[in-house]
Amino acid sequence: MRKLLNKILIKFGLMITKAPTLLSxxxxxxxxxxxxxxxxKVTVREATQTPVNPLFDIFxxxxxxxxWHHYFDIYTKHFGQYRDRPIKMLEIGVFRGGxxxxxxxxxxxxxxxxxxxxxxxxKAHEIADRNVFVRIGSQADPxxxxxxxxxxxxxxxxxxxxxxxxxHQNISFGALFRSALKDxxxxxxxxxxxxxxxxxxxxxxxFIDLSKQMVDMLHEPYFDRKETNFxxxxxxxxxxxxxxxxxxxxxxxxxxxxxxxxxxEQQYLPKSELR
Numbered sequence: 001m002r003k004l005l006n007k008i009l010i011k012f013g014l015m016i017t018k019a020p021t022l023l024s025x026x027x028x029x030x031x032x033x034x035x036x037x038x039x040x041k042v043t044v045r046e047a048t049q050t051p052v053n054p055l056f057d058i059f060x061x062x063x064x065x066x067x068w069h070h071y072f073d074i075y076t077k078h079f080g081q082y083r084d085r086p087i088k089m090l091e092i093g094v095f096r097g098g099x100x101x102x103x104x105x106x107x108x109x110x111x112x113x114x115x116x117x118x119x120x121x122x123k124a125h126e127i128a129d130r131n132v133f134v135r136i137g138s139q140a141d142p143x144x145x146x147x148x149x150x151x152x153x154x155x156x157x158x159x160x161x162x163x164x165x166x167x168h169q170n171i172s173f174g175a176l177f178r179s180a181l182k183d184x185x186x187x188x189x190x191x192x193x194x195x196x197x198x199x200x201x202x203x204x205x206x207f208i209d210l211s212k213q214m215v216d217m218l219h220e221p222y223f224d225r226k227e228t229n230f231x232x233x234x235x236x237x238x239x240x241x242x243x244x245x246x247x248x249x250x251x252x253x254x255x256x257x258x259x260x261x262x263x264x265e266q267q268y269l270p271k272s273e274l275r
Contacts, residue, residue, distance in 0.1 A: 062102060071190060082186075087157065091161060092158075092159065094134055104132050116145075118139075139162045158181055165203075183264060190259045191258055196208075218250055220243050232274075
């Protein structure tokens with residue numbers, strides 16, 4: 001019943017949120033399993049130093065990029081491995097075009113950078129002779145995303161820095177992870193702190209909710225099984241399993257302040273060995 005009501009209410013910019021306590025009271029419902037010394041309040045102070053890495057230097061040289069400083073070490077950690085060869089990158093959200101230029105300057109010069117945005121004026125930030133392209137359309141339109149993938153994909157990196165609406169983040173991930181991201185690729189969703197700001201929550205499940213569920217899906221092979229089902233040369237060992245696409249192709253998930261990262265790689269059944 002709540003899902004039906006949400007479908008109706010969302011049309012009017014309203015919804016029944018799944019997590020009203022966190023969103024309205026700005027408080028955390030912390031499990032009693034955490035010891036008090038881990039949940040007591042401590043002071044966190046303003047950062048006084050800027051990141052020290054090549055990508056931040058590129059960012060600092062442009063006046064049309066909006067990024068949080070603490071993202072740059074995360075970018076470097078996950079994107080650095082792609083710098084030594086031409087890649088294809090899709091960025092959802094163009095804004096003033098500065099980030100497209102930043103990525104072009106950061107990655108291999110023969111890389112292709114594609115930005116998508118609903119704002120038609122963003123087309124002006126295309127630099128076709130440098131393989132920087134802009135396509136106009138909604139990240140919540142799977143047909144449009146399929147067209148972009150057909151024209152430019154599949155991609156090594158997909159970065160969602162779009163509307164920050166939760167249902168947009170959900171739809172984009174569902175439309176792109178399987179068909180538009182290469183095996184060995186990286187899907188990053190940033191600014192997920194907006195999942196805790198009510199004005200951005202327009203779906204029953206936020207992207208953070210889905211990401212938490214994907215942690216469970218990452219461990220799907222172990223559901224209703226035991227260790228000997230995976231032990232090398234054990235008579236109870238299973239040779240194959242029917243798993244969800246995510247469980248079969250999700251290598252890992254990394255959570256950071258305001259960023260979630262998904263590494264895509266074909267998976268094989270885990271194996272243990274007793275020597």
